[in-house]
Amino acid sequence: MSKVIIIGAGPAGLSAAITIAENGLDVLVLDEYMIAGGRLLGQLYEEPNGNWWNGIKESQKLYEKAVELGVKIYLNTPVSNIEKIDDTWVIYTNTETYTTSHLLLATGAAEAPLPIPGWTLPGVMSVGAAQVMTNVHRVKPGYHGVIIGVNVLSSAIAMELKLAGIGVECIALPKMNKVTKESGNPMDVMNSLLHVSHMAPSTFVKLGSKLMKNEFMKKLGISFFPKSGVKMWDIPIMLRKAVIEIYGDGKVEGVKVATISPTGEVIAGTEEKIGADFVCIAGGLYPLAELAAVAGCPFYHIEELGGYIPLHNERMETTLDGLYVAGNITGIEGAKVAISQGITAGLSIIHNYGLSNQEAAIQAAIHHIEQTRKEAFIQFHPAVKEGKQKLKQHWENHRNSKKLEILS
Amino acid sequence: MTRRIINHPVLDKIDETNVISFTFNNTELRGLKNESLAAALLANGIRTLRVHEESGTPRGIYCNIGHCFECRVTVDGQQGVRACLTPLKEGINVSSGETFLTSVRDWRSENE
Ligand SMILES: Cc1cc2nc3c(=O)[nH]c(=O)nc-3n(C[C@H](O)[C@H](O)[C@H](O)COP(=O)(O)OP(=O)(O)OC[C@H]3O[C@@H](n4cnc5c(N)ncnc54)[C@H](O)[C@@H]3O)c2cc1C
Ligand code: FES
Numbered sequence: 225m226s227k228v229i230i231i232g233a234g235p236a237g238l239s240a241a242i243t244i245a246e247n248g249l250d251v252l253v254l255d256e257y258m259i260a261g262g263r264l265l266g267q268l269y270e271e272p273n274g275n276w277w278n279g280i281k282e283s284q285k286l287y288e289k290a291v292e293l294g295v296k297i298y299l300n301t302p303v304s305n306i307e308k309i310d311d312t313w314v315i316y317t318n319t320e321t322y323t324t325s326h327l328l329l330a331t332g333a334a335e336a337p338l339p340i341p342g343w344t345l346p347g348v349m350s351v352g353a354a355q356v357m358t359n360v361h362r363v364k365p366g367y368h369g370v371i372i373g374v375n376v377l378s379s380a381i382a383m384e385l386k387l388a389g390i391g392v393e394c395i396a397l398p399k400m401n402k403v404t405k406e407s408g409n410p411m412d413v414m415n416s417l418l419h420v421s422h423m424a425p426s427t428f429v430k431l432g433s434k435l436m437k438n439e440f441m442k443k444l445g446i447s448f449f450p451k452s453g454v455k456m457w458d459i460p461i462m463l464r465k466a467v468i469e470i471y472g473d474g475k476v477e478g479v480k481v482a483t484i485s486p487t488g489e490v491i492a493g494t495e496e497k498i499g500a501d502f503v504c505i506a507g508g509l510y511p512l513a514e515l516a517a518v519a520g521c522p523f524y525h526i527e528e529l530g531g532y533i534p535l536h537n538e539r540m541e542t543t544l545d546g547l548y549v550a551g552n553i554t555g556i557e558g559a560k561v562a563i564s565q566g567i568t569a570g571l572s573i574i575h576n577y578g579l580s581n582q583e584a585a586i587q588a589a590i591h592h593i594e595q596t597r598k599e600a601f602i603q604f605h606p607a608v609k610e611g612k613q614k615l616k617q618h619w620e621n622h623r624n625s626k627k628l629e630i631l632s
Numbered sequence: 633m634t635r636r637i638i639n640h641p642v643l644d645k646i647d648e649t650n651v652i653s654f655t656f657n658n659t660e661l662r663g664l665k666n667e668s669l670a671a672a673l674l675a676n677g678i679r680t681l682r683v684h685e686e687s688g689t690p691r692g693i694y695c696n697i698g699h700c701f702e703c704r705v706t707v708d709g710q711q712g713v714r715a716c717l718t719p720l721k722e723g724i725n726v727s728s729g730e731t732f733l734t735s736v737r738d739w740r741s742e743n744e
Contacts, residue, residue: 258718350695357670
């Protein structure tokens with residue numbers, strides 16, 4: 225039986241492992257991928273101070289530090305199920321079954337799909353898939369592609385593709401339908417784009433964010449938004465055209481686009497084709513929390529955090545004894561926030577283990593998460609803070625109802 | 633291997649010397665040791681990993697990180713292996729997934 229088990233060797237899981245090992249507890253980390261680092265591996269961007277955030281290097285640093293401290297990391301090990309038997313967490317993998325009293329879930333996030341006719345053609349992939357192919361495996365997803373979905377992640381990855389010498393024909397919206405609702409409506413997308421403005425070294429988004437503070441200006445922006453798009457890193461971003469279909473015979477050959485009205489309706493007779501040998505779909509991220517669900521954690525849907533969140537407190541404890549969460553499973557944010565959450569979870573585990581009193585360190589770590597959030601370079605949702613506040617309220621309510629249960 | 637990004641303006645140059653061979657649907661191919669099977673196949677220009685069990689339409693990778701199960705192939709007789717999570721080893725024999733019954737998480741079809 226390992227003292228502590230962590231599922232996920234991303235920035236959250238590795239940071240937690242380092243914190244725990246530094247305090248003398250032995251830790252086992254399980255991850256299904258072949259390299260440690262999680263989604264940090266693919267990240268690459270220039271920070272405002274001119275330094276490059278190189279996800280491969282950052283991952284290596286965390287991995288090496290963990291190994292140096294004696295953390296055991298088993299890669300290529302998918303966890304299929306967890307359950308609590310008596311006082312022990314049992315973790316089922318493709319090979320062995322492991323047990324522990326303290327289990328941390330740091331499984332990260334997944335990408336939501338956008339249903340667009342033709343999405344099953346070989347050559348259509350999630351935008352994160354293209355990021356991993358390009359930056360981690362260093363194989364071009366194709367020579368010239370189209371990105372469907374305009375959001376923080378797709379803008380960042382479009383730039384990364386360009387950096388690697390891969391052509392990006394355009395970033396366009398998906399046609400609006402039941403599921404794509406918000407991501408297909410130019411107004412909503414414009415709203416969300418106002419929060420990536422600091423990433424655009426050029427033109428529109430930067431200008432736009434200053435100009436479009438009020439609703440009227442935003443509507444004006446959409447109506448006057450040129451149909452051919454405005455360019456970011458030389459890539460046209462089209463908010464007035466939507467992809468209605470991906471076409472090709474056995475593989476991607478291109479997309480059909482059409483002009484849309486400011487509210488997202490397709491204008492008949494405006495269809496045209498754009499040739500491409502790959503297509504990326506950017507539907508946004510949501511917390512990957514299946515294991516918390518099978519364990520029996522209560523969940524709350526919090527839009528600002530990206531979806532259904534397993535109930536937890538600021539110390540990264542869930543409502544279940546010995547079960548902790550950290551990283552994007554608690555809400556979609558950047559890797560630096562995930563790291564600070566991992567450290568917090570690690571300290572909580574040491575504290576609860578009874579080895580040493582970590583109260584002061586835990587409070588400092590919680591404060592550090594908030595600080596990191598405030599200074600974050602990439603923010604996936606502008607109201608993350610409010611989302612966290614909602615979660616805190618749910619936690620209080622839960623605790624109070626538990627107290628009542630005990631009293632009655 | 634023109635699909636490979638050997639030199640990159642920010643990232644380190646990659647080591648392309650550790651070349652090994654493997655087969656896909658009985659064709660001998662080359663790839664880099666320990667890269668993902670999905671990457672090795674794409675570097676060889678191969679996008680279609682299998683055909684859909686019922687409709688017969690071709691399928692390739694989608695998420696590239698183990699979530700969607702679109703990239704299932706058979707490796708040395710073992711079915712349902714995710715190509716995006718499998719490190720390439722010398723001499724492995726890979727083939728397009730055969731028809732088999734499993735509870736596939738086909739989470740996208742529900743949204744169509
Ligand atoms: C496709 C994608 C691209 C992203 N790109 C960016 C970006 O460019 N910039 C940015 O700031 N943020 C990006 N993010 C957000 C990213 O989630 C965070 O930046 C950060 O990596 C979260 O860290 P984490 O440790 O919580 O999870 P992750 O980094 O996702 O790590 C989770 C790890 O858990 C493993 N895992 C999950 N489930 C299991 C299981 N059942 N069994 C075994 N192992 C499991 C995974 O293999 C993975 O290694 C991206 C997210 C995704 C999904
Ligand atoms: S491509 Fe999604 S699991 Fe491999």
